[in-house]
Amino acid sequence: MTGRRRRAGVGRIIEADVCVIGAGAGGAVAAAELAEGGASVVVLEQGPRHDADRFSARPLDMLARLYRDGGQTTTLGTPPILLPLGRGLGGTTLVNSGTCFRTPPAVLERWRREFGLEPLTADALDPCFARVEAALSISEVTPELAGGNAAVARRGAEALGWSHGYLRRNARGCVGSGVCAFGCPTSAKQHVGITYVPRAEAAGAQVIAGADVRHVLVERGAARGVEARLFDGGHLEVRAPTVVVAAGTIHTPLLLARSGLGRASGQLGRNLALHPATGAFALMDELVDMANGVPQSFYVDEFASEGIMFEGVAGPPSYVAMSLPLNGRRHEAAMAEYRRLAMFGLMVSDGSRGSVRALAGRPVIRYELIEEDVARFRKGLARMEELFRAAGAREVYLPLPHGVAPERARARDLKLMAFHPLGTARADARPAHGVVDEHLQLHGVRGVHVADGSVVPSALGVNPQLTIMALATRLAFGLLGRVVPPPTDRSDRAPERVA
């Protein structure tokens, strides 16, 4: 027994085959597949279990309830970047836009070449992706459901001859409520809190919300379990020979570090990629009503090979009020025209790298935007303006200080957010270069695995939830010692509706 265990005091003890830490994209998927495969599983989730009946469709209200720190986690660096993270069963899948991309083949090839991740080929991952896609009812958004905001971007892209398309999302029975990021009021978005978590529970997994895991316990180089503090102040020890850490890219390295694990390579907490992003607005002649429809339904990938991706973003008036890059009377005037405002997002596949470490128990995230990424934003913002002008915009509001043209923007001029933290416990086949191996097991420790965005060793250039879920699926079946089977038939899906 460790000294830490003695300090924690004796509390409730549960024995299981596997303890999964975190019920987000990685943890929920691993837990469900393991439980359905016959393993006894305990899932410990730090956040609460949310009740969709309390989803109010009010951004401010929901930010405070569904997000860690009210969605105000921020990086230190130039510029500071807002990094909203979901909290509760479902993790960030509860509050993301639902966009689903498979890992681009070029990225998998890079992983093979640079990180020695030979087994992670497109062919090998195909059954994992297929299984996740079936479980989450992934399908392409229809133009009707995409709404007026997507129609503006489509018109611009078509006029310019730029590559574009409707996004694939994990939704069924969607009516385009317009608040994916603030708790889907219809439960159409198939986040893992309403898909994989119930499957895990139905298969016998114990899912405990409000459990803050303090340490992963290891004895003689092998997992022994975890110890956690419960919401009610009690202590819990889960004794398990296999531990799957899925606390997310920001919190997984902190948990491993305070457990004295994963530090041998010197890479723990480093290599943080974020996909920094920003949004621009256009005042149109037509009624757009951006919140009527799927906020992220359309993409323009004309510049994807340069690390620049455009994806839809939209929201209710209070969300737009916060995001509009204007002040004073210009802000008031633009808000009065809310119904004619269109909005679109720009995401950069970053070469910049940051780090995360703990200070007084909280994460300190450092991230400096390198010149190459600033150049991507310069080009991306100029192209975004072109897109809106080609769509017939009367005015374009770029997220830059008044009077600063895109080509002259500096890092400190940019107003950025990020939604895809990755890489802080990166996978690399070589113990000296990565925290986990190609099977997502900690180098040098038997039975401790990581299954969240922290293992993804590079920026993807696309939304990462499907990559994380596919890797978690592969891990689960690897632990079960089975080949990943074809998707389970879940043919009870509701039809898509148009609002």
Next chain:
Amino acid sequence: MSRAKPDVGREGLDRFVDSAPQPQRSGMRLLIALERRPRGRRVLARAHAIDQLATGLVAMGRYEDPANAVPLGWDADAVAARGRALRREEGRL
């Protein structure tokens, strides 16, 4: 149509600010206090980026209020009610 609830926006903004970690929480309280006073707004006008943040924060609260959001075509109560009805009707979680 929702009935106007004059405190919804302000209460929402207070909850949002309270949920932020330090030092953002104190920083936002200061910005909101300045933005709500004419003299404070004159101070903020000297720093464009901070002024924009303060404008956005206070406006976020203002447009959370149905009295300001509904005329712009956004009725949060109706969206939430439709969601609840659909979930019941189709037995969704």
